[in-house]
Amino acid sequence: MEYIYAAMLLHTAGQEINEGNVKKVLEAAGAEADDARVKALIAALEDVDIEEAIEKTAVAAAAAPAAAA
Amino acid sequence: MEYIYAAMLLHTAGQEINEGNVKKVLEAAGAEADDARVKALIAALEDVDIEEAIEKTAVAAAAAPAAAA
Amino acid sequence: MEYIYAAMLLHTAGQEINEGNVKKVLEAAGAEADDARVKALIAALEDVDIEEAIEKTAVAAAAAPAAAA
Amino acid sequence: MEYIYAAMLLHTAGQEINEGNVKKVLEAAGAEADDARVKALIAALEDVDIEEAIEKTAVAAAAAPAAAA
Amino acid sequence: MEYIYAAMLLHTAGQEINEGNVKKVLEAAGAEADDARVKALIAALEDVDIEEAIEKTAVAAAAAPAAAA
Amino acid sequence: MEYIYAAMLLHTAGQEINEGNVKKVLEAAGAEADDARVKALIAALEDVDIEEAIEKTAVAAAAAPAAAA
Amino acid sequence: MHHVAEWKKDEVKDLKELIESHEVVGMANLADIPGPQLQKMRRNLKGNATLKMSRKTFMSLALEESKKANVASLKDHMKGQPALIFTNMNPFKLYKILEESKTEAPAKPGSTAPFDIVVPKGDTAFKPGPILGELQKVGIPAKIDKGKIVITKDKTVVAEGDEISREIASILTRLDIHPMEVGIDLIAAYEDQTVYTSDLLTIDEEKTLSDIQKAFTQALNLSVNAVIFTEKSTPYILQNAHSKAMNLALNAEILTSKTRELLLAKAYSQMLAVAGEVSAKNADAVDEELQE
Known part of the structure; x- marks a missing residue:
């Protein structure tokens, strides 16, 4: 999840989520930053509209239909 | 939430969550790092056990559909 | 989601989910296969145990009525 | 479910779901492709409107009526 | 139950549910067709609105999880 | 659902579910019978043990109505 | 020139040295701490922090004379019976430790209720006697039941912020209700040019926990919705894909190893639904098996 957390951190800090920034954050956290x-x-x-994707409960959505069965 | 994400990033990267590391990550993300x-x-x-907190959320997620059904 | 369907297809067909196979399936489907x-x-x-992950949906499903009761 | 996964893969990749394509995908996945x-x-x-059919939670409908009966 | 299935089959096929048709279907299925x-x-x-009765099952199904939630 | 109804009709009537019988029933109902x-x-x-399949789902069913209440 | 006693000079010098040699200097209030409890708290702090009581003037002098920038402003936070605390712990941690070491204490006449003080309903240890009248006099509903005094209803005897009267204090103590908290109140703490007041020092662990969970949920949502494969998101992406595939197969009535039972059951339940409506019109329209 490091990559996701890095993206969330940048998003929350109002910074652009681009290669340079993500790598910088990962490296600062001592995490490996695989280019690919x-x-x-x-x-x-x-x-992706990050704000929207964050709020949309993917988990519930995924389980629900099955759950409903 | 920047502070929390920084902590989670360090946690996932297996790094110690201390003042120096948190500040380094926040600064890399272009976020202001307030000492206090x-x-x-x-x-x-x-x-607070981050791993346990996450597990608990995941469990809640997993349980929810069943519960919600 | 192409990637995940490719993986599920390989899994159901009893084939190994490795780079070569996933790419082969994606290409056969006319989908772009991004290396990363x-x-x-x-x-x-x-x-991840695919069968288990899928079953969990099913289990949630099975549990649902009971849970709901 | 191979056939369904193959259909989902093609659909997601924006390709037509026809005999040729389905067989090609199944074969690439090392799955048997039974003509019939x-x-x-x-x-x-x-x-079938595939997009609609994918989103409509059919599982609920399928199990529950029996359930409700 | 054969009688109901025969009626549902005719309904789904868009055929009129009349004596002649129901008997024809039942006989094709090797079932006895009692005139009365x-x-x-x-x-x-x-x-009876067959469509509605069928739908209602689906609705009950769909409602159940929600209700229980 | 024509195909399923036809199979259930034959099953209920105690007849074998084979190609000939299914086609005969579908045709008697004026439904198209696609060979494949x-x-x-x-x-x-x-x-598949149809009786068991019905029973199994019906068991889940028993709980659901309460759930829905 | 007025003469300053040597011991006074020494005490200020000692305080000053403590200020210089510790990262964190705290200003505490020791009011209302009974002697024995204070001794115990001091012992508990040993190794982590040093507590120094002194005259206000000495503490002020030491703070003013310290070379540490801005440490002098700590003297604005003297309250009650002030004391200085010296430590190298994070001030937030110091605050937490002090809060956790607070203990329950009996109500003192004239002190302020820290929250609504409630006398709960239920049995008391008292045998019938004059205490019944005392309870009733302060408005606590009580009666005698099976040879014991019983409080019949929860009763708030002092509202938060109100003064605790002598009668109430006495009754609370006799009922073994200890509504007060005593301990070292950290009013403010200095570290690295900054003075943190207690409102800043309060850590809400519940909120930290819920923030972590929220952060995780949001990160998980993002990775599932944007289909980014991680060890946490992939099981959910699989489930999503499976649900969608199942939806398609069931809605398009395609029989697979995973859908056939459900489709058969669906046909059966639909038949039951139609049969139910039919038999409601005419029971003879359905066969015996369906008549009930």
Whole structure:
């Protein structure tokens, strides 16, 4: 989850979530910053409304239909 | 929440959550690092088990659907 | 979600979920196969029991009526 | 569920769900592609709005009525 | 139950639920078709909205989880 | 649901669920009988104990109404 | 020039040295702490912090004369019976330790209720006697039941912030209700040019816990919704994918190893629903099996 936490930290701090920033944060935290995974993170977040994605309860959603069965 | 994310990032990276580390991460993220808040966070985390807190959330999540159904 | 369906397909077919296989399936489906995301998927699945994860939805489901009662 | 996963994969990748594509995906995944089942899948999906069918929590409907009975 | 299934089959196929049709379906299924019962069924179905009855099961199902939540 | 209804009708009438019978019932009901779907139905039901399948779901059912209340 | 006694000079010098040699200097209030309890608290602090009681003037002097920037402003926080605490602990931790070491104490006449003081309903240890009248006199509903005095209803005897009267204090003590908290009140703490007052020093662990959980939930939501594969999100992404696939298969009535039972049961329950409506119109329209 390091990559996600780094993204959340930048988002909360009002900073842009780009390669440079994510790597800087990960390195400051002593976490390994794999280039490819950082790129994948940025790519995945590109067309995502983070604010919305944070609030949408993915967990409940995932389980619910099954649960409802 | 920046402080919390910084702590969680350090925790996930297996680093110690101390003043120096938290400040380093916050600064890397371009977030302001208020001394008093960093200190308060560290004191508070002394008695809070992050892993357990996360597990509890995950369990809640897992239980919820069933419960909610 | 292409990546996850590719993994589930391989899993159901009893094939190993490795980079080569995931890419092959994605390409057959005309989907772009980003190296980093494939790697992240495989790394994440290493500790995940797919059958169990899916079952959990089913279990939640099965438990639901009872739970709800 | 291989056939369904193959259909979901194609759908997510924005590809047409037709015999050729489904077989290609199944074969890439090392799964057996039974002609009749592929044809049945295509026939079953013919009049279905896939996007809608994916989102409509059918599980609830399926189990619960029995449940409710 | 054969009588009901026959009626539901006709309904789903968009055919009229009349004596002739119900008997035809039952006979095709190798089931005995009792004249009086077929007549009673058709009379009773005149006041029953099959679609609604089926839907209602679905609604009950859908409502259950919510209710329980 | 025509295919399923046809199978249930045959099952209830104590007849074998085979291609010929399913087609005969569907045709008697004026429903289209797609060869592939009929075959897929037969294949899928081959090792299923229908009575048990109904019972199993009905058990879950017993709890649900209360739940829904 | 007025003469200052040597011992006074020494005491100020001692305090000054303590100020210089510790990272954190706290200003505490020791009012209302009975002697024995204070001794116990001192012992508990040993190794972590040093507590020094002195005259206000000496403490002021020492703080003023210290080379530490801004430490002098601590003297604005003297209250009750002030004392200085010296430690190298994080001031938040110091505050927490002091709060945790506070103990219950009997109500003192004339002190202020820290919260609503409630006398709970239930049995008391008292045999019938004049205490019944005393209880009733201060408004506590009591009666005699099976040879004992019983309080019949919860009663708030002093509201938060009100003064505790002599009668009430006496009754609370006899009922073994100890509504007061005694201990070392840390009013303010100095560290590295900053003075933290007690309102800042209060740590809400519950909030920290719930913040962590919120942060985790949000991070998990983001990674599941944006389909970013991590060890935490992947099981949920799998479940999502599976649910969607199941929805498609069930809605499109495609029989698979995972859907066939559900589809059969669905047909059966639909049949039961229709049969229910039919038999409500005419019981003979359905076969015996369905008649009930």
